[in-house]
Amino acid sequence: MNEFKYIRAADRSEAVSQVSNNAQAKFLGGGTNLIDLIKENVEKPSVLVDVSRLQLKSIRKTNGGGVSIGATAKNSETANHPLIRENYPLLSQAILSGASQQIRNMATNGGNLLQRTRCFYFYDTAMRCNKREPGSGCDALEGLNNYSAVLGWNEKCVATHPSDMCVALSALDAVVKVVNKDGKERSIQFADFHRLPENIPEKDNNLNEGELITSIEIPKSNFAKNSYYLKVRDRTSYAFALVSVAAALEMNGQTIKQARIALGGVAHKPWRAFEAEKILANAKAGDAIFTKAAEAALKDAKALEHNAYKIELAKRAIVRALKKAVDGGIA
Amino acid sequence: MCENFPTYIAEEFQEPLTEDEAALLSADDLTKLGKSRRDFLGKATLVAVAAQLLLHDQAFALKFMSDAPVTNNAVSELALTVKMTINGAEKSVVIEPNVTLLDALRERLQMFGTKKGCDHGQCGACTVIIDGRRVLSCLTLAIQAEGQSITTIEGLAKGTQLHPMQEAFITHDGFQCGYCTPGQICSAVALLDEAKRGEISYVSTNISKKPATSLSDDEIRERMSGNLCRCGAYPHIVEAIKEVLGGKAEVKS
């Protein structure tokens, strides 16, 4: 862990200007990932700008009938908020499947979106990693890739995005609100927020330099009654997903009016299964159509040496999550 | 049976026993030392031991001890003064920003009750309660906790009266080595309030409704899964928490 300067930002404009003016500066939210990365010398900021006390904590209804969750509200507070539990139980469930109560009490919503991969090779500075050190190579590609991506990866990076919350937000078509140093705000559709590695695996998302997440808006939807977040892992709790599925359905009797499926643990970003969603739309719920959707979702999957199991696991998880969602989810 | 553990310790590696020690062991025992290969780790028993019969108590160790918090005599220009309330008392430390709350408690304030089990947010041994919420002190910079109220394991008992959770952990033998125990107990104490507030977990059903504040075994297990215990005391930890949740914990005066 290097030495750094600590600034507690008084307001968001101070926060943004501090980080915008210094390439070595980083926002600090709950710190649950960043402090760990600094300890590992993966991140070496010269300045930490603490944004966790900024008044970006509110969780409230939006004019459009959706809900806005503040960037500095804690994960556990968000999962337990009545607005979320009633309208987006999928999000509550996804958040609560991640990490531990202690970590969810610390982690901010904005910070959750900015979590970095837990790939062994990213975390170990003795190893080659294009994400950590652009151009150095990817040691996971032919190494211990048991937990690596099966979708959207390339030879530059096979890392997965570790968040559970983001998988639900992806399924719910959330919008990320950000502000830059000029005070200019912009909205980023969740599907466009995180990236695939392509030629710049070091870049996890499409935030511009110095942009600060202020809130996440979740549009009004009718998924509350039929949604489910399913997470498969190596132990029952306090482990990252091998595969996770956020399934949200809007039902009309036994017919699916609209479906959303997002996958975690399989790609560099939360993975929306748009084709599978199309297959399910206006179809009658049932095992056959679920299997068809699952096949479509993993159609382009490519396994590495040690992670072929994830493809089959993801298909089965999709089918199960859809069944659970039809059966009334957890609401 | 179980001749599983041949050790290859040659006789000459053993330092001779002192006369006093030798006198204490019969000739038979001494022979046994040489040939007891059947025993776990062989005969390596009374080795390299001298001055056994000196009378000592552990007080001699105390002469090295410092009773005041250690001052940092190499403070850099980055250092800041951080004030926090710890177990109800105002505390102030001068530290660099890269000092975690865990290290500030242990190495600067000499409060070693909060444990370092991994230092990376993966075990829960460092759990403390900040403003009513359990958090990991290893991933919290001390400066982040400025102005906040921190409860550590040292702050749970009222004088000599243990917190009911502490008492229940003893009654149900909710620990063995004891190293994860402060974190387990802080976590369990915070869990009581979470249950009272009707907070949910990943195993809760019907989460859009307010859940019952009584918790099933599976609820307790899930909610305590952020605290690893390598001794495997989990079943007894669950029993201890159930007792306190059920209001049946004995509080001894």
Next chain:
Amino acid sequence: MSGLLGKPTKRIDGRAKVTGAATYAAEFPVKNAAHGYIVTSTIAKGKILAIDAKTAEKANGVLKVFTHENAPKLAFTDPKDKDNIGMDGKPFRPLQTNEIVFNLQPIALVVAETFEQARFAASLVKVNYQPETASTDFDKARITAVPARAKVEKPRGNPTEAFQNAPVKIEAEYEIPIEHHNPMEMHGAIAVWENGELTLFDKTQWVNNVKGHLASVFGIDPKKVKVISPFVGGAFGASLRPNYYPLLTALAARELNRPVKLNYTRRQMFTGHGYRPHTWQKVKISAEKNGKLTAIIHEAIGNTSTYENYTEDPASVSKSLYACPNVETIYKLAKLDLPTPLYMRAPGAVTGMFALECALDELAFELKIDPLELRLINYAEKDPDNGKPFSSKELRECYKQAAAKFGWAKRNPIPRSMRDGSFLVGWGMASGTWGAYQDPSLAKVILNVDGTVLIQAAASDMGPGTYTTIALIAADTLGLPLEKVKFELGNSEFPATPVHGGSMTTASVGTAVQNTAKTILKKLTAMADAPFKNAAEKDLVFENGKISLKSNPSLVVSLTDILRKNNLTKIEETGQGAPDKIRDNYSIASHGAQFVEVKVDEDFGTVKVSRVVEMTASGRIMNPLAAHSQEIGGAVWGIGMALMEATLIDHRYGRMMNNNLAGYHIPVNADIHDIHTGFVEENDTIVNALGIKGMGELGMVGVPAAIANAVFHATGKRIRKLPITPDKLI
């Protein structure tokens, strides 16, 4: 006797542990201590060509960076430099050469004013290596394995022929990956030198061993070394040896003439001590159609390092567990460019039993005989390896009680036949066994005139409850209430005790304490007035701090009155306890039976161990409260080993990659469900006067096999390579 033994007793160190007052090694508030941080290698084999610590040394607060270039060469007065858990070969000693023998090897120690400064400076040390190709892939090295035993053992009977001619036979291979102890407390020490004398506050299972080791490496009189270790935050074998950090800590403290504190990081815990070795086993087992075993050929190959031969002989469990006339066990070692393995809870036994008890389950399936029935058919009434009778063996009763409690009779033997909703249900069982070891030990007992008792012994308590059990034995022997007795341990100045491992502390130290307490009673009786001093011991009763005559209970004298009358403030005695020779005439072991229910989600390959019933026969139970905790802990370890634990190595670099508690999974609370533990007590006066056999290891021995057998019963899939993770079952 005050009847304290066998009653559930809360730990006397419990209050210290639940209030945070228990002081572990790196927590002694030593004045002016500097902080160390270890730098580790990034290659597995080769040489350091250059090491540049200049930038690090200039960093804020840094006192010194020790490397092989500037660290003093150690004295090693013991020419072979063995600690007492030493093995064939030459142990690794840090900063003595430029050679790299494993990845994550310590290559520098940064010492600074603060922990943060040392940690930061450690990241500034630059190293140039001349790497060589390292071999860490067990699958490749296995073919190069060489015999591990000093002498080739002759088989019992003719197993090869018996196997060939048998009507029913199984031949199967089993594999266990490297596993790590991962105790919650990371190893650490504080070293203080004063006038050429060293005090080391350490986390260790054997203060005497660390003391001898440090005296040897620094070439000083052992009298000048003290090792203090009152609390051990879990060890499970990881602190049997001194490992490399006590030496580093003491070395830095001596060179800097200042106390130094040093802890491993969690990553360093993966190469800072040993681990359970990677093991491949092949079992050939055959039987008559009636289930009578005719042959067992059990071969095991484990890994060791390039510089020491670590042995734990897993196959040897096949010699004694079942009555089988033809048995051969083979044990080989394969050298890898890794640190030397080390005993890890139930070493050898849990590994060997995984293979043997799975193979027996496979045989039972083939024979269409119930797995429990097959074990009863081949029950060994005496030790088949040496023909000796068992000093006690209530394994049959363990089977019976555990099966009844579990409901084994309702098991449908057909795989995949039992369900709970969408889950496949599997029931499996296995046996466990461990020795009942005892080594010579010393102990001091002091009875004060105020009626309090102080016991001192070097000993350790890494969690089993030594503090309480030994105090109970003293109180029971002296006839005093437990509250009057204080037990101090974890100090090399106290009378020597054997290593706190192998489940032998209570038997060894307990016997010494019992003997010494009895000597005190004898001496006090002799000091008393008539008729006590003339009475035979058998005619006396020691109770409530008083001596009375059996024949005339109204005649009473208190122990403290005897002291007062003799103008004594206390009576103290250092005495010993040693294994009785009678043990040699018997086969001595503890046993247990484990029954397990799993629920498998077949879609995902996830396994939930929904029930464990474990019955244990390990002599007399001193403190059932802590004893249950130990057996439950053993079951939890078995679950971890069966379902999730594995250290992953990238063989291109010879580097352990999941070297943290997020990557190396141990069970969390939510993984653990109903665990029932119970004891079939054995009144065994041969094993020792107290009847203690020990139990710390035993609780886990059969559990991984029972789980794998239950998974087969649930799914029809026989997983022979641990851990049974979703990718293997899906």
